[in-house]
Amino acid sequence: xxxxxxxxxxxxxxxxxxxxxxxxxxxxxxxxxxxxxxxxxxxxxxxxxxxxxxxxxxxxxxxxxxxxxxxxxxxxxxxxxxxxxxxxxxxxxxxxxxxxxxxxxxxxxxxxxxxxxxxxxxxxxxxxxxxxxxxxxxxxxxxxxxxxxxxxxxxxxxxxxxxxxxxxxxxxxxxxxxxxxxxxxxxxxxxxxxxxxxxxxxxxxxxxxxxxxxxxxxxxxxxxxxxxxxxxxxxxxxxxxxxxxxxxxxxxxxxxxxxxxxxxxxxxxxxxxxxxxxxxx
Amino acid sequence: xxxxxxxxxxxxxxxxxxxxxxxxxxxxxxxxxxxxxxxxxxxxxxxxxxxxxxxxxxxxxxxxxxxxxxxxxxxxxxxxxxxxxxxxxxxxxxxxxxxxxxxxxxxxxxxxxxxxxxxxxxxxxxxxxxxxxxxxxxxxxxxxxxxxxxxxxxxxxxxxxxxxxxxxxxxxxxxxxxxxxxxxxxxxxxxxxxxxxxxxxxxxxxxxxxxxxxxxxxxxxxxxxxxxxxxxxxxxxxxxxxxxxxxxxxxxxxxxxxxxxxxxxxxxxxxxxxxxxx
Numbered sequence: 001x002x003x004x005x006x007x008x009x010x011x012x013x014x015x016x017x018x019x020x021x022x023x024x025x026x027x028x029x030x031x032x033x034x035x036x037x038x039x040x041x042x043x044x045x046x047x048x049x050x051x052x053x054x055x056x057x058x059x060x061x062x063x064x065x066x067x068x069x070x071x072x073x074x075x076x077x078x079x080x081x082x083x084x085x086x087x088x089x090x091x092x093x094x095x096x097x098x099x100x101x102x103x104x105x106x107x108x109x110x111x112x113x114x115x116x117x118x119x120x121x122x123x124x125x126x127x128x129x130x131x132x133x134x135x136x137x138x139x140x141x142x143x144x145x146x147x148x149x150x151x152x153x154x155x156x157x158x159x160x161x162x163x164x165x166x167x168x169x170x171x172x173x174x175x176x177x178x179x180x181x182x183x184x185x186x187x188x189x190x191x192x193x194x195x196x197x198x199x200x201x202x203x204x205x206x207x208x209x210x211x212x213x214x215x216x217x218x219x220x221x222x223x224x225x226x227x228x229x230x231x232x233x234x235x236x237x238x239x240x241x242x243x244x245x246x247x248x249x250x251x252x253x254x255x256x257x258x259x260x261x262x263x264x265x266x267x268x269x270x271x272x273x274x275x276x277x278x279x280x281x
Numbered sequence: 282x283x284x285x286x287x288x289x290x291x292x293x294x295x296x297x298x299x300x301x302x303x304x305x306x307x308x309x310x311x312x313x314x315x316x317x318x319x320x321x322x323x324x325x326x327x328x329x330x331x332x333x334x335x336x337x338x339x340x341x342x343x344x345x346x347x348x349x350x351x352x353x354x355x356x357x358x359x360x361x362x363x364x365x366x367x368x369x370x371x372x373x374x375x376x377x378x379x380x381x382x383x384x385x386x387x388x389x390x391x392x393x394x395x396x397x398x399x400x401x402x403x404x405x406x407x408x409x410x411x412x413x414x415x416x417x418x419x420x421x422x423x424x425x426x427x428x429x430x431x432x433x434x435x436x437x438x439x440x441x442x443x444x445x446x447x448x449x450x451x452x453x454x455x456x457x458x459x460x461x462x463x464x465x466x467x468x469x470x471x472x473x474x475x476x477x478x479x480x481x482x483x484x485x486x487x488x489x490x491x492x493x494x495x496x497x498x499x500x501x502x503x504x505x506x507x508x509x510x511x512x513x514x515x516x517x518x519x520x521x522x523x524x525x526x527x528x529x530x531x532x533x534x535x536x537x538x539x540x541x542x543x544x545x546x547x548x549x550x551x552x553x554x555x556x557x558x559x
Contacts, residue, residue, distance in 0.1 A: 007463045011379035012386075014372045015434060022431045023400070026408035033408060043411050088302070096295070104541050105303045111537045112310065113492035115509040116530055120309035122516060123316060129523055131312060131329040156306055217401050220494040224513050238403055238495075245407050246499065258403040269399050 034256040040249035053256035062232060063257060066240035067264075073147075073236065074215040077154045082207055084155065085162020092163070093170045103167075110160045117157055118224030125149070125225075143230050150222055150234055154215065162207045169203035170196070209272050216265075237261055310534065317527035324523050339524035343532070351529050354511030358533075361422055361507060362490040365429040366483040369437045372430065374479065377441035378467050382450070402432065402495060410499055422505045425497055429490040436489075437482040444478030445471060484540055491536055508533040 034053050036046035057063050088106070092099065109117070124130045127139045140149040177195050186194070197204075219238035222228065228235035228243070235243075241261065245254035304311070316324055318335035343351045379385055409428065410419070418424040452474070453466050461469075472479070494509040501510060512533055515526035 008379045008383040008385040011375035011463065011467075015376040015438070018372065018427070018431055018434065022409065022427060023405050026405040026412060027400075029408040029412065030404060033411070038411075043414065091295075091298070091302075096299070102299055102303065105307060108310065108538075108541055109306050111488060111492075111541050112534050113494060113509045115492070115494035116512055116533055117309060119512050119516075119526065119530055120313045122521075123523060123527060124309055124312050126521075126523075129316075129325050134327060134329055156309075160306065213399055220509075223498075224494075238401070241403050241407075242495075242499075245410075251407060251411065255407055258401065258407060261401055262404050265399065265401060272399075 030255045030259060033252055034259055036252050038251040038255075040246070040251060043251060046252070049252070053253045054260070056253050057257045057260060062235070062240060063237075065232060066235045066237050069147075069234065070216055070218075070236045070238075073151065073154075073218065074212055077151055077158070077215050078208055078211045080151070080155050081159045081162045081211055082204065084159040085164075085166050085207065086204075088159065088163040089166035089170050092167055107160050107164060109157045110164075112157075114157065114218075114220035115224050117153065118221040121153055121221075121225050141226060141230070143233055146226060146230060146233055150225065153221060153225070154218065157221070158211060158215075162211065165203050165207050166200060169200040173199045205275070209268070213265075213268070313527045313530045316523060317531045319524065321524055339528035340532070343525050343528045349525070350506070350514075351508075351511060351532070354506050354508045355532065357422060357505055358491055358507040358509075361425050361429065361505075362487045362536075364422070364426045365433065365490045366486045368426060368430045369433050369486045370479055370483055373434055373437040373441055373482075374472070374475075375464070375467055377438055377445050378463075378471055380438070381442050381445035406496055406499055413500065419500060420502050420504050424500050425493075425505055425507070428496050428500065429486075429493055432493075432496075433486040433489055437486055440482045440485075441475065441478055444475040448474050488537060488540055 033046065035048060035050060037049045037052070038046045092103065092106075096102065124132050125140050127133050133139050138145075140146070173196060177199075178191055181191050181195055217238055218236050219242065222234050222236060223239055223242070226234045228239040237257075238261075241254050241257045244250055244257060248254075315331070317339055318337070319330065319333055320336055320338070323330050323333045343349055406428075413419050413424050448471065453470055456466050456470055491507075492509060493507070497505075497507050497510045501507070506514075508529070512526065512529045515522050515529060
């Protein structure tokens, strides 16, 4: 090859530049802000205050509360989405006339902006004009029902994602395996546990990982629907940090909280990456 | 005869189940579209009306009446999404070529790219807000284009590396002997061959940018507001214009509808390729 040695670096340079300028450098700047007393109004006069912001965040009961809610929300939604997605994948894994058309409609909810889904539910769940409130005879956004409600909304939007991955996964199971199992006299349930599940295991892990991570970062739908309320019942970590930065205007403390969030994230992140490494090599 | 009847019955059952499921999943969308076509009286009628005479007043209001900025939001979203798709492809195609052919960074570049994608936006958006304030970039379309580009570049890179790897090297080697420059090779040989991949990546980036809310909420307050942030503005402390809001939502999901029905092949390809490779 006659390619100049440096060309391969030039080709990657623009990508590296935007990552550095708009992601890595700001993160480093965020570290700096987290060790300073900075407010939105005094953003150009930061005052060094050591680890005070971190102490403030860790001793903030709201932070702990939002973390607990976020973990609960993530675990419940991710598991339900996996189960529903798998059920749908099995349902659609047969000859159906007009399947492509049906699948388009099934995928539609996850293509719509979560923020818009939030706005739609404000309409549907409204006490005066919402059909759901009318038929149930109660508002679902009161403290008694609000947590199951946001969980169901998330499940209705993202189960199609689990479906998409697992439906593709089912296509990878060789038909001969099923035929062989039938000859051996295996029933439907046995085939599912001993052939289908082991074969699609990597895809199940992908679904759990991607949905788990995205669910943990949830902001859009809940912020539009409840703004984290009533009270702080549906405040996710993202909403907590957002409010800290742009309503309380405490930039230093919110930067500290966001870096603690990164810390919490890096555990599943490294686990995931190690797993991907192992399966690729 | 009996067997055929049973088979027929079970297939009717299957279709019924599928239609109920699809209705449940799409209920918010269906309900919003219906609301956008009702008169204000029909919207607030109790019990809810499912059969009514459709009107287009709310659409007319949203698009033409004085005091609605929705047209601006819609235009902003189109400009931001198109520019982001274009910029992402311009930046990631050469990088994908370099990674697929020379792997200049060593190791597995995809792992590094992926770990960047998993970082919560919050970690860098708060400092970005301060930095953009210094640079007077707040509330500009440029700031949203740049940030959406960063967020979406990893996915595009992931897809394009895969597509470039599928092209046999021998195709470029002839051009190399004629001492064509690398950029010329990318433009004349790689680009046409990976075009389906580029289309898939661009579609996904367009949709993700169109749907982006969090960064737009932080970085735009007036001039550069996109539809996701704009649609929530119909809910004010004084009143909610339900009909107008529903019309705005319906207009906002039209691009997504177009994509999903006409470009489903690319979308499924992009989603599954990205996920399976992850």
